[in-house]
Amino acid sequence: MLKDVPTKFSGAKAYEYCKYLAITIGPRLTGTAGEHKAANYIAKMFRSFGLKTRLQRFPVTTFEASKCTFQARDGKTWRSYAVEPVGLSKSTPLRGVESEFALLDNADSEYFSGRLRDKIVLLLGTMNMADLPKLCSFGPKALIFMDSGIADEPIRRVFRDYQRTKKGNLPMAHIKHMDAVDIAKRGLTRGRLNLQLTEKKSYGLNVIGEKVGSDRTDEIAVVCGHYDTSMGIQGASDNAGGTAIMMELARVLTAEPTRRTLRFVAFACEETGLNGSLYYADDLAKRDKREKNKATFDPKLHTTELDRHRLVFNVDVHGAILGNSGFQYSGVDDVGAAVRLLTKELGVHAGVSKGPMSSDGSALAAVGVPAVQYARTGGTTRFLHSTRDQMKFISAEALAQAGGFSEVFLRRYVIDAAALAFPRQIPKDQEEALKAYHWPELKKTKKKKAKKRSTARPARRS
Template sequence: MFNGGKAFKHLEKMAVEIGSRDSGSAEEREAAEYIASVFRGLGLKTSFQEFDVETGRILKQGLEVLEPYMEEVECMALPLAGGTGPEGVEGELLYLESVVEEYITPEIDGKILLTQGFYRAGLELFTKYRPLGVVSIGRRPNSPLGHGWGTAKLRDKYGPMPVVNVKFEDGLKLLESGAKRVRLTADIEAGKAKSQNVIGELEGSEKPEEVVLVGGHYDTVPGIPGASDNAAGTAVAMELARVFSEKGTKRTLRFVAWGCEESGCLGSRHDASRLKKEDDELKKGDEDAKSELDGIRLVVNADVQGGKIGRNTVASLGPVELKSAVKLMAKEVGVVFSMGGSGGGISGGVYSSDGTSYSAVGVPSLNFIRGGAPYIHSMEDSIRWLSPDALQIHGEFMERFLTRYVAEAVAFPFERTIPDDDRKAIERFYKGRMSKPPGRE
């Protein structure tokens, strides 16, 4: 049976011993090697799926207030948003409640904006009037400084826009002190790197052509331990790999640790795009041909796991029977799972994680989330808040679900379909992120 203690060992190895696993970094690779060694040890058919990524390393960052003088403000640059070079940029600080069309006037030209909730959609507005950089204020007081990547694709499309995060208190201090002139430094060494998905396959004994993916992403936003997000989800998938390699499965279980989720679900996008392109190619010649993609029936993803304090959520894309099965099993075992996604009512079951990459190319997905983790994407995302018992909740549930409906079911119970509502939600999700769905890049 699933053992939260064993999963916790994997989690410690990745989040404590290896530490931050930035996209395309040596540490990300080290974690990949560790995961692969565990898969191999279980006798799984193990491989790396490599892909190219753009990455960035922060050489120097800072926010100096030049007028009136104030001590330096702690900040965190987004490496893929854009760099300033080692000298930084100097300019007048302008507070803008939010980056929306109404506030985009000639006044912002050449200024450094102080704002809150700055997000990728704002970049589109800077084509006519262009600030020198953005200081993005945290959402609430007494919260750790946020870390993030920014997006290479949007940087290339709209031009580099240096962005640094500051804490809520520091944002307020800048505002109250009447900080007028500042120097923003985000010296970034941008470059290309290789990242990888790690795959460990357990072949089905009766229906090997029916494949279910079970996984989690193992990378982090820059410079943080990424314990709950998502060494923990990867650890859950690794422990499930042990369980099923011992008890066997009628269908193929493909365990996957995805790379570069935090810089845009790049690992799962790479795999989903590959599957979709091969499928399109094959069907050009023969409409009835069966592709590898056709064989993939379901993706089960764990992203953000292990919180001692937390709430269980499943974000589901796929037929109503799939969602009902989760709900019924939750009642049966007495675990409460709310059904939702990060988009709430707007994007239905869409969760900004790897499952969605596959649902965009037609594969139903379940994303298991131990939500209510205010520490994610910060230095506070350490094992301190996590426990084996909390890993056990989702791990045990996923084991039961996979046993009943995948490993032991006589016929696969869920249709391989994405209903219209979910399809629309997926379209809205990618539109909101200003990116194309996988397979359509």
């Protein structure tokens, strides 16, 4: 209950969904059996709630790491340090790579130079992968990210499949911050990395459950969360917790009439670059274009399925016993104002900011759908993308708090509203930031078509 506002959301039920995903199923890396098992579990639960349920399948690349070792030379001996591979990065030769270190204390590309050639680059923090081609052009042997946060183990990260094909690739791994400090304090200057990754083609499954509205059936609100994880971890808060909230909202909100169509979506493959939500959004965009190109399409009489998408409410990273709540929104300022006013009314301490979040709601915002994205930060969320993102740091009370707010927001602005409080509009000043969330294959297809048109022979004049 939120400040004496009754809700039907059950934190206990959400906790059980979360526990099943995180512990009973466990790791849910893109395209693996664990992810597919989770998809079938969510689909089963959706059907039990009475939702019309389907699975949207799409191609992905997954991987296994058979070896990832890193050592630094300390005099005549080699000192070993734990590292985690960057998934879908490049393998080293079987014997590994060995070289002097080149230290970069930030990822500003203007400092990339020939001094990186044939070196193992140690980079503090992360980098904009758009700068990877420039880094690769100087010929380093490998790249090791020195985590900027203080943690017990290196984070587990996956390189986006399209980034490596379009922007270059090299062997990459993460080392925890304090091990990097140890290397620096000891003055170690030479190391060797052995990274062996095996890739295979697989598929992802978006799980879609829908309840059709009673009198506003042509207005669709998407409630979503991703259910996959980084490699080999429970992913309790990221994002079994968010998925569990979405599932409990599905149970509660579909038990009663709704004026608008509610579409609950559990997205796959978010950790490998929003693959599931980008595929979903791209599919809507391509069908929208085909329909509007038909001679029979009249914008005054007809709408596409993309047009009918009016709002997306995305839940990502939730359930931590202690933490801070925050919202990011894409759309007109009234979207943010609606969230902000409700937090004040219900006594929910949360920040509200304009702009995209690196999560699934941004994929739909990039094709014109206003988005509200809800996350929990601080506290044990520092363990994201590591084996310490575990159920022991999750509580039913934290899930109930986030789920209760979400229920009230959706009832007020979607389910019961006589008219939607904000237009289906992404302002121009937000479009640039959202470009990064367009599906890259769609861009590639457009470029190819444009190239074909430019090389086509001109029609003969009669």
